[in-house]
Amino acid sequence: MYHKSKAYQTFNVFNIVFMIVISLICIIPLVHILAVSFSGKAAASANLVKLWPVDFTWDAYVKTMANENFLRSIWVTVQRTVLGTVIGMLIVIFAAYPLSKENSSFKRRNIYIWYFVFTMLFSGGLVPFYILIRNLELLNTMWVLILPGAVSVWNMILLLNFFRGIPKEMEEASLIDGAGHLRTLISVYLPISTPALATLSLFTLVGHWNSWFDGLLFMTDYEKYPLASYLQTVIVQQDFSKVSVRPEDLENISQRTVKAAQIFIGMAPILLVYPFLQRFFVKGIVLGAVKE
Numbered sequence: 001m002y003h004k005s006k007a008y009q010t011f012n013v014f015n016i017v018f019m020i021v022i023s024l025i026c027i028i029p030l031v032h033i034l035a036v037s038f039s040g041k042a043a044a045s046a047n048l049v050k051l052w053p054v055d056f057t058w059d060a061y062v063k064t065m066a067n068e069n070f071l072r073s074i075w076v077t078v079q080r081t082v083l084g085t086v087i088g089m090l091i092v093i094f095a096a097y098p099l100s101k102e103n104s105s106f107k108r109r110n111i112y113i114w115y116f117v118f119t120m121l122f123s124g125g126l127v128p129f130y131i132l133i134r135n136l137e138l139l140n141t142m143w144v145l146i147l148p149g150a151v152s153v154w155n156m157i158l159l160l161n162f163f164r165g166i167p168k169e170m171e172e173a174s175l176i177d178g179a180g181h182l183r184t185l186i187s188v189y190l191p192i193s194t195p196a197l198a199t200l201s202l203f204t205l206v207g208h209w210n211s212w213f214d215g216l217l218f219m220t221d222y223e224k225y226p227l228a229s230y231l232q233t234v235i236v237q238q239d240f241s242k243v244s245v246r247p248e249d250l251e252n253i254s255q256r257t258v259k260a261a262q263i264f265i266g267m268a269p270i271l272l273v274y275p276f277l278q279r280f281f282v283k284g285i286v287l288g289a290v291k292e
């Protein structure tokens with residue numbers, strides 16, 4: 001038996017050690033940020049905090065949750081994430097279904113697929129894109145954060161290949177029973193595509209939650225910043241004037257602890273959602289990997 005061979009056992013040990021190291025590399029920074037967020041001003045400013053809080057305090061979280069701009073940016077991001085994920089997945093589903101059909105059923109299928117692929121590989125550039133958004137009067141609106149990226153060609157191709165792996169006999173049985181393509185999609189395809197839909201939904205959700213560049217580019221009203229743009233402005237640019245953080249608010253606590261608290265609160269929703277969708281990854285992450 002190959003699984004009892006010495007080479008396999010050596011590989012198994014190496015694989016376990018490797019995965020433990022990778023896990024620690026991912027987890028240790030999170031633990032450090034959490035420890036800093038709960039530490040006192042002196043210890044955090046002196047960079048004495050490692051993986052455990054020093055002079056434990058809640059002040060950074062109290063101050064963060066009292067910051068109206070921070071809470072407003074979270075609300076903007078929640079709206080963007082929910083609307084963006086729903087709209088994006090609907091477009092991907094309704095595009096992938098017809099494109100998954102054979103050429104005999106959809107004669108210009110390849111032309112449409114290559115058109116989508118072309119848009120994925122080439123774009124008009126940032127300046128024409130900004131002018132287009134401005135002429136469409138989308139600046140400083142929620143839709144500028146959702147519509148430009150609503151059609152994810154990569155997700156569409158993944159779901160297209162997953163649909164093609166579904167036995168054709170199931171579709172034929174549905175059509176023989178009198179169902180149309182819309183009913184077949186909803187009643188036959190979607191229920192057995194849960195792993196793919198859950199995985200792509202998570203990819204879309206995380207993408208919207210973490211996206212910061214479009215907020216900085218298209219939002220001139222700082223009160224409409226999504227959370228990632230807000231954090232980028234405060235933490236990377238160190239520009240507190242744009243987000244109305246008063247210096248007197250930071251007198252009694254360290255800026256490092258406030259930043260750490262904001263970072264941890266910002267990533268908390270994703271950390272909570274991930275375990276519930278992780279069980280779909282085994283099937284969903286390899287969708288479209290097998291070709292006939």
